[in-house]
Amino acid sequence: MALRRFDLEAGGDSFAFKPETEPTIAFWLGKYPEDKKRSAVIPMLWLAQKDNEGWLSEPAMREVADRLEMPYIRVYEVATFYTMFRLQPVGKHHIQLCGTTPCMLRGANDLKEVCHKAIGKPMSVTDDGRLSWEEVECLGACANAPMVQINDYYYEDLTPESLTEILGKLQNGAEVKPGTFVDRLNSAPEGGATSLLEDDLYDGSRNAISELPNLPKDAPADPAPQAIAVPKAAAPTNTKREDGKTTLIKDSKPAPKAEDKPETVEVAAGEEDDLKRIKGIGPVNEKALNELGIYKFSQIAAWTPANVDWVEDFMSFPGRIEREDWIAQAKTLSTGDETEFSKRVDAGEVESSKEEGDD
Template sequence: MATRRLAPPEVQPKSFDWSADSAVKVAFWLGKYPAARKQSAVIPLLWLAQKQEGWVSEPALRKIALDLGMAYIRVYEVATFYTMFHLAPVGKHHLQVCGTTPCMLRGSGDLIDVCKKRIGHHHHVTPDGLFSWEEMECMGACANAPIVAIHDYYHEDLTAESLSAIIDDLAAGKDVTPGSAIGRLTSAPDGGPNVLKDESLFDGSLAKKIKLPNLPEKA
């Protein structure tokens, strides 16, 4: 894993505070843990900060440390460990491309090429602020590789062409529908489920008849 660091000082905001909506959610998460264990809410609070601002800034880390009674370095350790937290500003539409082996074997390299051509280098934000992208480690949808996560939802079974079409729609302000680009049903085989169609394979009719000891004659 590459070293992850916070955005440079000139990018950091001067302060951070919870919005009214986020404050309600913070209270909800703190209410899930005993007062002596409120540090357990560090990941939910980091996630709320990112949802509020689009990324996790250094002032946000300090605010979370203060709210949870944690040393700042402990919050920093969590934020820099998990790649789901953006440590610098990202585009309105941030694309996370899985580049681990199953996706790579199924063409994620082509998807990365599209991102480089349409958006720019890794973590670059387009001048209009609409797009950025990054390569991710395995995101756990290997059966439907290759995948790209957009707004926390998976777009699966992609090709360079289908990803380009998604980027076109996002650029035009259109909604995009997550899921399989080829109409795959959940993680079923391409073309639909094709197993256990013969009921005799699971209804017990092929089982050898046996007589259990002490069983009544008519049973």
């Protein structure tokens, strides 16, 4: 792998996440226990890159490290390892051109010529700041080779002509719809499907009677090959068939109802319990709970299963409250007793339970 260094000049001295990114950050942090939040380093770097015009400056990486309480070097290691993180400024539309074997055999080298001509050498940015490009390894769309990724979207089955047209439009500020650039649906054959067209493949009638498929042709007459009666196939419960198409119905838990929101209270400053003494609640989750009006162990101890669903849905971490047993912990703490975890918090041994500025 090529050595990748970051551009120390172009990034300035500071970086801040956009305010509208904060809920997404909270979502990702909520997926991990408070003391394992560094597990969110890749999505956090990805969000920082998005908020920094498509590349990671050194201050952006430091901000991610500070948020995750990680040593800076650990974040630099991740950012410099994965080529999805760009370490120097890129154009408004950054083109990642796949040059791996299937795309190369289908004409990727001709597409590279187009990029060289229209943009310049890899990682250079056009004077108007609109375009830049680089060659990358397989992007997993080999069935639609050759292809490029432009920002977040794939442009597939390209020719030098179609790529030239795309780049021209982007440079002129026009939008270009992603997807395939030949007459096919996704990765289906050009011109439409050619096989698996019969309706009885999907309505269950083909399976009304099945015979054992592997019996030898000269099997003795007695006992006769068994015909296996298979009840007429009912539509699988997780699919539905409409207009000749079978679609998957996703399992989904009904959304919690508004009335399942737990009871909230207002408390005077200093009256609130230290919710971080519950394993699984760190400063971020505590703040979110306080903003909801949850300040006391006794409130959490009284949550019903519906309340738990509501809070997990609100904080985007399904199953976590039960997994971490918040309610049992809260019941113990609300009586003035301690848990093994709360003892460690009280002794200052749990880094992730300390407030910013704590020792």
